[in-house]
Amino acid sequence: MNPDFHIKREAGKCVACGLCLPHCPTYNLLHDEAESPRGRLSLMLALAKNDLPLSAKLESHLARCLDCRACEKACPSYVAYGRALDSARALIESQRAASARPANRSVALIQWLVEKPARMRRLGKLLRLYQGTGLQWLLRKSHALRLAGLNGLDAAVPKLQARKNFAEIYPAENKPMGRIALFTGCQAGLADQEVLTASIRLLNRLGYETHVMPEQGCCGALHLHGGQTVKAAELMRRNIAAFENGSDTIVSVASGCAATLGEYGKYLEDDESAENFSGRIRDINQFLADADWPENIAFHPLPKRIAVQDPCTMTNVLRQEDRIYALLGKIPGAEIIPLPENNVCCGAAGAYHLTQATIAEQLRAPKIDHLRRLAPDILVTSNPGCAGFLAAGLREAGLTIEVMHPVTLLEKQLKT
Numbered sequence: 001m002n003p004d005f006h007i008k009r010e011a012g013k014c015v016a017c018g019l020c021l022p023h024c025p026t027y028n029l030l031h032d033e034a035e036s037p038r039g040r041l042s043l044m045l046a047l048a049k050n051d052l053p054l055s056a057k058l059e060s061h062l063a064r065c066l067d068c069r070a071c072e073k074a075c076p077s078y079v080a081y082g083r084a085l086d087s088a089r090a091l092i093e094s095q096r097a098a099s100a101r102p103a104n105r106s107v108a109l110i111q112w113l114v115e116k117p118a119r120m121r122r123l124g125k126l127l128r129l130y131q132g133t134g135l136q137w138l139l140r141k142s143h144a145l146r147l148a149g150l151n152g153l154d155a156a157v158p159k160l161q162a163r164k165n166f167a168e169i170y171p172a173e174n175k176p177m178g179r180i181a182l183f184t185g186c187q188a189g190l191a192d193q194e195v196l197t198a199s200i201r202l203l204n205r206l207g208y209e210t211h212v213m214p215e216q217g218c219c220g221a222l223h224l225h226g227g228q229t230v231k232a233a234e235l236m237r238r239n240i241a242a243f244e245n246g247s248d249t250i251v252s253v254a255s256g257c258a259a260t261l262g263e264y265g266k267y268l269e270d271d272e273s274a275e276n277f278s279g280r281i282r283d284i285n286q287f288l289a290d291a292d293w294p295e296n297i298a299f300h301p302l303p304k305r306i307a308v309q310d311p312c313t314m315t316n317v318l319r320q321e322d323r324i325y326a327l328l329g330k331i332p333g334a335e336i337i338p339l340p341e342n343n344v345c346c347g348a349a350g351a352y353h354l355t356q357a358t359i360a361e362q363l364r365a366p367k368i369d370h371l372r373r374l375a376p377d378i379l380v381t382s383n384p385g386c387a388g389f390l391a392a393g394l395r396e397a398g399l400t401i402e403v404m405h406p407v408t409l410l411e412k413q414l415k416t
């Protein structure tokens with residue numbers, strides 16, 4: 001992971017045509033060239049070439065980037081913007097290392113927590129106590145969270161269910177179709193529990209024996225996009241080792257994780273096992289939509305309006321948002337409505353809603369307005385970060401729209 005090399009290679013491809021500008025949410029919001037992909041690429045290049053020193057201003061322009069990669073999708077010169085940005089943040093972190101000052105303490109804490117599954121389990125215990133004893137209600141009511149600057153963090157955590165320990169193998173329940181390995185990541189005991197359970201049930205019904213590798217952990221996205229490349233590589237290698245036995249397809253239920261897992265091969269250059277690992281990754285929506293469905297599987301009708309939010313990782317990185325609509329189309333009677341302006345990031349963007357709360361809320365506001373106007377019964381999104389951030393916005397707006405993963409909804413309608 002040589003940051004200078006990647007910045008120079010990718011930013012060097014930019015011909016400054018400006019075709020990406022209308023696709024950039026921060027440029028559209030702030031109307032400043034330095035908040036556009038073209039402007040940021042020129043700043044990164046100047047930093048990598050030592051033409052510009054690292055300054056708070058330069059750092060802030062790069063920190064305000066959502067890493068949504070809408071510009072990358074629009075670029076006719078194939079600039080790998082995401083790669084350039086991750087490299088620039090790594091370069092900044094390496095220069096900052098001397099001061100040993102983290103860029104943001106909340107992000108540093110989250111990065112520390114996700115590094116070890118045992119820390120996430122302990123966090124889950126604490127959060128369940130916090131939510132179950134009424135402490136959360138009390139602190140929210142007293143505005144103490146807002147005063148302590150913890151309201152964003154608190155709002156992003158969904159209501160947790162009782163902890164579930166996943167078995168290592170779930171046998172197929174139909175004509176055997178093969179083995180699948182399920183990526184549970186760092187959130188297995190927290191927000192993703194329901195969708196992991198739903199995914200296992202659907203995979204089993206389709207005939208797939210499902211394996212949950214116990215040694216796996218965080219995909220490394222938070223570290224990678226925060227410039228912590230050494231730690232990110234360590235987390236990547238742990239997952240590669242955890243899934244090394246067998247040639248199974250690896251299915252991820254969170255599109256954000258699937259996007260990162262699918263790029264291990266690009267980040268761990270010259271590592272054949274990383275390339276092999278990435279080649280096995282499928283997003284759950286993609287896998288289920290492309291699978292052969294036995295005739296003995298049917299769904300209960302659902303005469304409800306279902307709004308669909310397309311996470312940036314699904315549209316700009318995996319580029320498979322159509323699979324979500326194909327899956328939801330299996331539910332008889334459901335009215336499926338794509339959320340208007342689905343091509344624009346909702347503002348969650350990993351830890352962005354914590355570090356750049358004002359811009360994040362400005363990006364979320366039109367989504368909430370669309371939801372108020374459309375009045376769906378359910379909002380589905382395949383990324384837990386978007387789900388938590390949008391659910392918090394709906395709560396604040398006093399809207400009672402249930403937020404869930406498309407696969408959770410599909411499984412709820414499954415006929416036994």
Ligand code: SF4
Pocket residue numbers: 023024025026027035036037040064065066067068069070071072081
């Ligand atoms: S990644 Fe998103 S926010 Fe960042 S420059 Fe590209 S389009 Fe703009």
Ligand code: SF4
Pocket residue numbers: 013014015016017018019020021037038041071074075076077078079
């Ligand atoms: S579209 Fe590509 S080449 Fe054109 S300005 Fe944007 S990044 Fe540069």
